[in-house]
Amino acid sequence: MSPVQAPVLDVRDLVLSYRQGDERAAVVHGVSFTVEPGEVVALVGESGSGKTSTAQAVIGLLAENGRIDSGTIHLNGEDISRWSSRRLRNIRGAVVSLVPQDPGNSLDPVMTIGAQVRETLEIHGRLDRREADRQVIELLTSVGLSEPALRIRQYPHELSGGMKQRVLIAIAIALRPALIIADEPTSALDVTVQRRILDLINDLRREYGTSVLLVTHDLAVAADRSDRIIVLQGGRIQEQGRTEDVLAAPQNAYTRKLLSDAPSLATARPRPPIEPGRPIAVTVRNLVQDFPLQSGKTFRAVDDVSFTVARGTTHAVVGESGSGKTTTIRAIAGFQKPTGGEIRVGDLDVRSLRSEELRQFRRKVQLVYQNPWGSLDPRQTVQAIVEEPLLNFDPLPRDQRQARVRAMIDRVGLPAALLSRSPHALSGGQRQRVAIARALVLEPDVVVLDEAVSALDVTVQAQILTLLAELQRDLGLTYVFVSHDLAIVRQIADTVSVLHNGRQVDYGTVDEIFSPAATAYTRELIQAIPGRKFPRAAFDRPPLAAAGPLS
């Protein structure tokens, strides 16, 4: 080896395209970058930026209709871009390996964990069974999996998401490859788990000297975890450079936009405090929700949650998966009868509503769903979707009804030309605007938003959040906002409930929640938010060691 180390990965002028019908659509147009030994390089971009395709090309796993049109991919000095799949097989897993996006579906459901980790060893070398088993246990121990001897006999469905991702990391590092491709390795996981998994990848990298190509949509993750950043948009590199440099002084307009739209603690400007004496719009008192289990026992999803929301303000319900946050707001929206406790919206007791009263109650409270792909009927036009609530309640003449639909569509910032389209002809952000229009056309008092922006790209997310803020200011709406993302909560909420395993561990104003006075769990959540290395970010974080819990 020469004294100056050659890069592990050297991609030159890469052009990728997919076959669609008779035509080929290029998705990556001449991308060049390198990954040096022991370095973490982040490929950052929104959906459709070509980041995942680029990563797939490096490990030779492009979808069947995908193809490398031109350019080279040098791995350890050898151009692999024209290799046959038979030849690529020898380096996959051994020289370059993959940590996939979706740990839930990335392990074979009918194969034991042990067999799946062992498979990599089997493919690339002849080991006797006992030696292989010993190595598998060693690997599972090194990725921090508890009771490895038990785990090797278990099946994937018996493990949590974080544990599955650890197993997948064990598979990726089994043969100490020169390069690990981590394709959105944590986007399906809760923030606290995300943080531990990213820490683990970092530790292993340091221990083995492996390089990492980190593919992510989350600029904050990239900022915290990479040495260099490559910003992709529309299949072209917008900017690349050392992470600190890009963050401190972004050269490219798109990078600057990404940075300003990224919901981080740094950019959040806390809202002015609520003036006292505002009427209360929503009251939740000692809410309890049980679900029957198949075994005949019951599972308590929500356990004694209480909060109030003043009219015209935003209350955020925060928690990780399984915290009971969605269950809580579904009860508020009248989709679930609570097991115990009280929910009042205005002067109505939600629990006591019977069918027709419940139907009338819908005029007051509307729910906006997380996923605009599922919450709009694919067979309706935008016009029909927004019109439907009016048909249910107000027997308006046709032209008046249409005028109201038009006004509402305009109000959420959509052009009237979209009225005749069906949802699948719209982008994600447009769909969510339609869903908001449908919720607002009845002029409700309270809008319940279930992770309403988390399925969207950051730039779109920022636009929708701005729209929601405008609508609240103009129409005096009260929001109950569910989110797992504390950075967003900081931006838009006045008051916050933090739920953990169905219990409310913290409740107070945004400032109180983000102060050192919050409980250890809340502080752990805040600590886990990526984006520590964002400029100014460090100032906003409360220290971990601090006083006792909030009331």
Add this chain to the structure above:
Amino acid sequence: MTTTDSFLHVTDTTKQGETAGWLRVLAALRKLPLGLVLAWLVLTTVVLWAAMPWLFTAYDPLQGTPGGQLKAPSAAHLLGTDSLGRDLFARLVYGAVHSLSGAIAAVGVGLIVGSALGLVAGSARGRVDTVLMRLVDVLLAIPTLLLSLSIIILLGFGTLHAAIAVGATAIAGFARLMRSEVVRVRNAEFVEAAFGSGGTFARVLWRHILPNSLTSVIAYTAVQFGWAILQISTLGFLGYGAPPPTPEWGLLIAEGRNYLATAWWLTTVPGLVVVTVVLAANRISRSIGRSSP
């Protein structure tokens, strides 16, 4: 598309839309799958045979030409003649109405009764659902041919009776499909959203659940149509369907069996017609199933 939520490209494409309209039609025509076009062609032809058989042949399907028995295909008799000197092509054309009407009646019985059962079971849930679905399990437990034979014994032989017997065996499949579709759509978020917009059960059913369940039911109906043609021809072959001299396709094959060594066309050609029609129905079904959004 999703990267920037700008509306620039929206107005853009609407302007282009008008000029590119014709080009798009041409492109769509070029992409049209040949198999699907053929399938529709086959089905249209057979429907025309059934509706206006006299347009296609001058021969009488029941009256043979004396001395013209068991003639091989020729210019005079395109597909040859049978043991009574009847023109095989004429018998096939005139037979279409028996096979088609039988299949339509059978699918109609299955579609109406089965979908109603499935719709009620899927909408009502709870005990009604359990009881109805157990009943469907019972229908499924008896092999289809035996079930239709039992019904034929009860009703007697004949085209209509055979159709009803085949239709009865189709009920279970339709009921199961309709129920699973209703349950699937019911659990969709947009249906909950429709209730959330203040929709009553009947309105949500009519506006969202039915239209969204319909595609797969229509696709299944097309498959069942092909299947019913097969079943009816089987019953006809076994002699439980239309009585001779009706030119029902299954019966044609049964009658041709005695002349296997001397007149191959009598069995081969009607079978090929059945296969073609069933293939066409299945092809159309697949295209319907795929077009669902």
Add this chain to the structure above:
Amino acid sequence: MTLYVFGRIGQALLVLWAAFTLSFVLLQALPGDAVLIKFLSPDFGLSADQINEIRAAYAVDSNIFVQYGRTLFNFLKGDFGYSLQAGVPVSAQLATNMPPTLRLAGLGFAVAVLLAVSIAFLSSMAPFAWLRNLLQSLPSLLISVPVFWLAIMLIQIFSFRLRLVSVINPGPWESLVLPVATLAVPISAPLAQILIRNIDEIRTRPFIAVARAKGASEARLLWKHVARNAILPALTIAGVLFGELVAGAVVTETVFGLNGIGGLTEKAVGNQDLSVLQAIVVISAAAFVAINLAVDLAYPILDPRLRNRAGVER
């Protein structure tokens, strides 16, 4: 675990009982006395006493509920009554006709599975795209072919044209070749279809990409990961295939003139021999219910994901 098994067995017995009731309604209650009318015709030359004897034998003279109870009790004992046509106990007819049908069906099923698995896996492994497409569309062609016509075509081609299989005085195995081939086709087509669909679906799953990223060869992917995941769900159509097998046996035995349950069924319908048909219907339903029960009970053992739900482990 035991609770699940007993619940499932109870459910199966309930369905079987309901199927028996349905067959009774269709074949005994509704037709009533009608069938016996033909014995009154002078062709049979029966005396009034003999007719009364027959009526008593068929128990049509008593109340419908008494008849139902008696028939149910007799069926449970394995006594299926007398054949109108042959005048012998139905159970005796079944006993002589069952072995040849079981042999035919068993062989047909084995060949069908072999055929379906070969078509499905070759259609995803074959070296050329046109060959893969051909194999993929083969099942939908096979499913469109009427079984009776297929039998006739096979006879015409292999016996009459090519003279490979003799139809006159064939050997014991020679006589089975064409019937088994006929029977295998309608069974293999739906099985191949579901296998192809499963294989295509499984190949797009992320865990296949992970296995590929480990450096696994195509063969390893197919056998270690795709095969097991694709074959498991195919078990659920075992009951449907059994129905096809019964229908196929009726048609095949009729066309080839073989002795067996299928031929017996065909004759029973032709002669309106209700007791024979009812026995065959109920026995088929019992077999169907037993097969589905076996699949349901075996499934959690084969699929680890269902183990906890069924309570097999822990």
